[in-house]
Each structure stands twice: as structure tokens, then as C-alpha cells.
Amino acid sequence: MTIAVSRSAPGDLAEGAETKLRRADPVAAVETLDIRGLQPGLNDLTVEAEATVSLAADAGDTPETVADALADTFGVNDVTVTAVRAVPPDSADGAAVAGE
Template structure:
């Protein structure tokens, strides 16, 4: 899968599977899945959040900590874990690079 960058060169897109923990503020707009999608989709290099499977939830005083399994499309599969963990509220990231559909 590839698209064109702003300078016209091809940019390779990588499907990846991600298991992680995401903190979603209690006052976030939308439902819990929307909060997780916003958190993951806002990371550098994440082009799309295709699927989200909420595996577990732990309530906190100001947020909900969610164990998540997700399918993402990213621009650099090797950097995905670091980029996601750079996002506030995302931790314990494990990435599985995929060569085909999930």
C-alpha cells in the first residue's frame, strides 16, 4: 500500500497490529472507543485507526485506563511503538507488523 507525499514521491504505508494501554479522560467527547481512536490516531505517523478492540477497563479518578488491541495504518512500522508511547496517555505498546490483511 502506498500513496504520494507532498513532493510527489511514493510513501509506503504499513498495516500494523498494536496492543497497548490507553488513558481516556472521563470528560472526553464521544464514547470510550472514540477516545481511544483519538488518542492513537493523533500520534505522528498514524494515518488511520482501522479497528479497535477494547479488551479491559480500569476506572481511575480522572480517566479510564483501557487495554486495547487495534489495527493501524502507519507510515513507518519500525517507529510505531516509540511514536505511540510519545503520546500522553499511551503506554505498554507492542507492535506486530503485518504483510497482509488482519
């Protein structure tokens, strides 16, 4: 994906990209974010990034649905989702496991 990061964003470039990605509706948390490229603009820097995110419960379950939802975020474009996988609830979080 590409993420437009304001030149006046607090922190470094990676923090700015991560902050913008965290604001996307389908994203519950950003697990990893790797900057792969950079293109300077007048008011912002556009970064090519590869990210692994935890999704909100209502984010969708297909790569196309998640990519579309991410691309609806201002400044996030050219999104390609390679996989969406379900993770079983963690009992340490107090989540109930089906059948128990």
C-alpha cells in the same frame, strides 16, 4: 497498548480511545480498535486496546520504531507492535505504481 481516556471526552469510551490514538504522530488512520480491558482512575479511564492502524509515511518500518513512536504519545503506554507491513499504492487513489 493502554490508552488513557478522559472521563470528560465526548462520545463513548471506544470513540475516546480511537480519537487519542488518531492523534499519535505515526498514525494516519485507525482501521480497527478493540477494547480488551478497563481500569478506572480518578480523572480518566485506562483501556487495554488492540488496534490496527494505517501509518504515516514517516512512521518507520520496524515494530520497535513504530511502538516507540506510539508510546511517545501522551496517554498511550505499554505498546506492543506485532507486525508492520507495506501496502502497495492503490491506483484508485491516483497513486503511481513504480515502473509505470
